[in-house]
Amino acid sequence: MEVVDRTAPPPAGASPEAGAPTRRHRGGRILTIVLFLLPALVLFGTLVLLPMLLAMYTSLFDWNGFGGRPTDFVGLENFQRLLTDDIFVGDLRRGLLLIVLSLLIQLPLSLGIAMLLNQKLRGRAFYRLLFFVPYVLSEVITGVLFTMVFSPNRGLAGHIAGWFGFHDIGATWLSDPETVMYSLFFVMTWKYFGFHMILYLAGRQSIPNELIEAAQVDGAGSWQAFRHVTLPLLGPTIRISVFLSVIGTIQLFDLVWVLTGGGPLHASETLAVTMFNDGFRRSDVGYASATSIVMLLISLVFALFYQRFIMRRDIEGAVTVMQGKK
Amino acid sequence: MKTGAARVKGVVLQVIVWVIAAVIIVPIAFGVIGGFKDNAQLSENPFGLPSPWVASNYTDILVSENFWRPLFNSTLIALVTTFVTVGVSAMAGYVFARYAFRGREFIFTLFTIGLMFPFAVAILPLFILLRTMGLLNNPLGVILPQAAFGLPVTIIILRSFFRTIPAEVEEAAILDGCTPFGFFWRVLLPMARPALATVSVLAIVASWNNFMLPLVVFNDPSWWTIPIGVRQFQGQYSDDTARVLAYVVLAMVPALGFYAVAERQLIGGLATGATKG
Numbered sequence: 001m002e003v004v005d006r007t008a009p010p011p012a013g014a015s016p017e018a019g020a021p022t023r024r025h026r027g028g029r030i031l032t033i034v035l036f037l038l039p040a041l042v043l044f045g046t047l048v049l050l051p052m053l054l055a056m057y058t059s060l061f062d063w064n065g066f067g068g069r070p071t072d073f074v075g076l077e078n079f080q081r082l083l084t085d086d087i088f089v090g091d092l093r094r095g096l097l098l099i100v101l102s103l104l105i106q107l108p109l110s111l112g113i114a115m116l117l118n119q120k121l122r123g124r125a126f127y128r129l130l131f132f133v134p135y136v137l138s139e140v141i142t143g144v145l146f147t148m149v150f151s152p153n154r155g156l157a158g159h160i161a162g163w164f165g166f167h168d169i170g171a172t173w174l175s176d177p178e179t180v181m182y183s184l185f186f187v188m189t190w191k192y193f194g195f196h197m198i199l200y201l202a203g204r205q206s207i208p209n210e211l212i213e214a215a216q217v218d219g220a221g222s223w224q225a226f227r228h229v230t231l232p233l234l235g236p237t238i239r240i241s242v243f244l245s246v247i248g249t250i251q252l253f254d255l256v257w258v259l260t261g262g263g264p265l266h267a268s269e270t271l272a273v274t275m276f277n278d279g280f281r282r283s284d285v286g287y288a289s290a291t292s293i294v295m296l297l298i299s300l301v302f303a304l305f306y307q308r309f310i311m312r313r314d315i316e317g318a319v320t321v322m323q324g325k326k
Numbered sequence: 327m328k329t330g331a332a333r334v335k336g337v338v339l340q341v342i343v344w345v346i347a348a349v350i351i352v353p354i355a356f357g358v359i360g361g362f363k364d365n366a367q368l369s370e371n372p373f374g375l376p377s378p379w380v381a382s383n384y385t386d387i388l389v390s391e392n393f394w395r396p397l398f399n400s401t402l403i404a405l406v407t408t409f410v411t412v413g414v415s416a417m418a419g420y421v422f423a424r425y426a427f428r429g430r431e432f433i434f435t436l437f438t439i440g441l442m443f444p445f446a447v448a449i450l451p452l453f454i455l456l457r458t459m460g461l462l463n464n465p466l467g468v469i470l471p472q473a474a475f476g477l478p479v480t481i482i483i484l485r486s487f488f489r490t491i492p493a494e495v496e497e498a499a500i501l502d503g504c505t506p507f508g509f510f511w512r513v514l515l516p517m518a519r520p521a522l523a524t525v526s527v528l529a530i531v532a533s534w535n536n537f538m539l540p541l542v543v544f545n546d547p548s549w550w551t552i553p554i555g556v557r558q559f560q561g562q563y564s565d566d567t568a569r570v571l572a573y574v575v576l577a578m579v580p581a582l583g584f585y586a587v588a589e590r591q592l593i594g595g596l597a598t599g600a601t602k603g
Contacts, residue, residue, distance in 0.1 A: 032506045033421050037433070040418035040477055043410075047452065047474035048440050054451035065454060113346060119339060127343055132593065134350060136585045137578055138535035140553035144560050144574050148360070148567055149353050156356045156372050190349070195596065202597050240601055251444040254537045258557060272446040279450045280542060292447040303442050 052296070058289040065285035078290035088291065091271045094181060098249045098270075101185045107241060110193045111234075114200035115226065128201070132194040139191070143258030146187045150174050174260055177267035184268050187259060192248075196241045203237030204230070239311050243303075250299055271295045354578075361572030368568055383572035393576055395548065396555035399465070400580075403540075403551060404533040407469045411476040411529045412522060418477070419484035420510050424496065434485075440478040445538060448475075453542050467543040468551075472533050480525045483602050487521035488514065527588060527595035534581065552577050 059078055061070035082088045117128055134142065149156045150173040157173055173183045207230065215225040253272035256262060262269035262277070271291060279288030360368055361383050363376040387393045422434050452471055453462075461467035491514065499509045515522070537553045544550055550558065559573045585592055 028506075029425070030427075033425050033427055036417040036421045036510075039414040040437075040481065041433070043414060043470065043474045044437065044440065044477050047455075047471045048443060048448065048477075049436070051448035051451035051455065052443060054455075055447050058451065065450070116339060116342060121336075121339055121343065123343075127347060129589065130347055130350060133354075133582070133585070136581050136592070138537070138553055138581065140535075140537050140556050141574055141577055141581075144556050144570065145353060145357050147560070148571055148574075149356060151567060153369055156353065159372050190353075195600075198593055198597060199600060244600055247442075251446055253446055254535075254553075257537075258560075272444075275446060276449070276538070280453075285450055285454075288450055292444075292450065295444055296447045299442055299444055 055289045055292055055296075058286055059293045061286045063286040064283040065279070066283075070286065072286075074286070078287050079294075081287065082290055082294065087266050087269060087274055088271075088294075090266060091269055091274050094268070095250060095252075095270060097181060098185060098188070098252070099246055102188070102245050102249060103242065105185075106189045106193055107196055107238075107245060109189070110196035110241075111200050111238070113193065114197045114204060115230075117197070117201065118204050131197055134191045135194040135198075137191070139254035140258050142187065142191045143255050146190075147174070147259055150183060175264050177264055180260055180264065180268045184256065184259060187255060188249075188252075191255070192245070196245070199237055199241050200234065203234050207233045236311075243306055243311070246302060246306075247299060250295065250302070271298075357571045357575045357578075360568055361575050363568050365566065365568050380568075383569050384576065386569070387573055387576055392555065392559065393573070396550050396552045397580065399549055400534055400551040400553075403465055403468055403472075404530045406465070407472045407476070407533040408526050408529040410469065410473040411480055412526055414473065415477055415480035415484055415525065416515065416518070416522070417510070419481045419488055420514060422481065422485045423488035434481075437478045437481050440475075441482070443475075445475060449538055449542065452539070456543060462543055463546045463549060464543075465549060468536070468540050471539060472536060476529050476532060479528065479599055479602070483525050483598060484518065484521055486602065487518055491517060523591050524595040524598050527591045528599045530584075531592070531596075534584075552580070 058070055060073060060075055062072040062074045062077070063070035113131065117124055117131075121127070137145075150158075152158065152172070152175070155173075172179060174180055211233070212225050212229050215229045216222070220228065251272055252270045253276065256268060256270050256273050257276070260268045262273040272295065275288045275291040275295070277288075278284045278291065356372065359376060360372070362379045362381065363371075364380050367376060367380075418437075422430065448471075456462055456467045456471075459467075461470075495513065495517075496509055499513050504512070535553065536551075537557075540549075540551045540554050541557075544554060547558070556574060556577050560570050563569045563573075
């Protein structure tokens, strides 16, 4: 893909002659535009836009997914059913809980660790590498590993809790509706904090040290310098990180599916898990599509609102790109 | 320069970092070491070193199809997905960056909105579409949708890179008798190598970790990718913790190897993808 091909394929369009563009060029130009855009449009149109439209269409029918096309038109009935569905309402509540926990615990923790790794510290480069390792592992691998860590009789977590005198909760991290969400959140934090840490580190490195030193010369302590200089300058980075965290949480599937399957008794279920179960296991495709459309609406409304009111001041590419050795 | 207070601060920082490092290392080490135990040892002694060391969990997996087939499938699917995603996006990105035409902004906006589409919304209709096209249990059934969903971020990144290349370069190439395709192929793509590396890393990682799509497309075990393999293995040997740990650890190796080799591109690529997207 990188070697320059000396035997270039025949020209796509009229061959240009040196000099001013002529009328013959216009046809060539349009042909170029069409030929170059066509593959992307076909691929995106049939496999992204079409499924999205089909999901909206299907959500208006009662359909089991078989027999060609849906026929039982029910209008917005699926959506009405959602409103009184305990599992769906629970999904919204649990999603909100995960978002709140992420914003209050996970992101501040990532920010703190990024600032820590920005200090003079022995082995700093090694820790940066290490802290990013969980993010490199896929959700599925992380999920399976932690089912073992939390496993009732051979697990690690129960033993560690035992050291601190909590002998009775060792077995029920993932099987108790009271604790399962916090266990899930722990695994989410374990996996994703490194990603946000990397964002914050990149953001911090784009801030000139002179600014912070100037504040300290003026008598600000390190906390004050952080609070009044670093933090405001990290604003754009933090806003992007919050955005990605919320969107990711709204669409959470892999980790939950592997770790708990949404159980026990739907206590850790998310919108995507409910949708998947309804669609692929119970063949209630119309209803599952309605759930997925709600997920789409929540994502789009949040994105529009956020971009409009929160990120409007940020220019594109607020975080400097870390490319190679510069 | 080192005062007492500074020294205390240094020690405190070190301790905090060690604690965080332990939280990351301990579960992974539990997996690696646990794979060398039998289940009786795991129950009695989840922490300590194995005694005796049992290598059979690892060796059994390494001599079976269970591991090598998914590894091959994951690699093949990731490479083809990346090739299609980057190739198609580069062509589109070139037009978006270099040509003015009616409807350009509209079409480009369509792609950027695509960035906000949750994959989960498409999965049911996609499954039905793929079933109609006869692409279930066919690697193309995973490759093509992955490529399609990878287009938005790839097009956005490449377009902004192509815009940084001065128009004079193109004019000079055209004067030398280059066709638009010739310029794209012989001048633009070689110049865009760093950006191509970035988007390729993003596409590889996304494909490698994808779970939901292969889960519904591949019924046939001979096409399972690593995430599906891990998941099925966990189900098949649910009461054999040590064996599952060994499989999970082996499944980590390729990703960690890739991270070790392409650490800069990976971190740089993820940061770019996050901020441009």
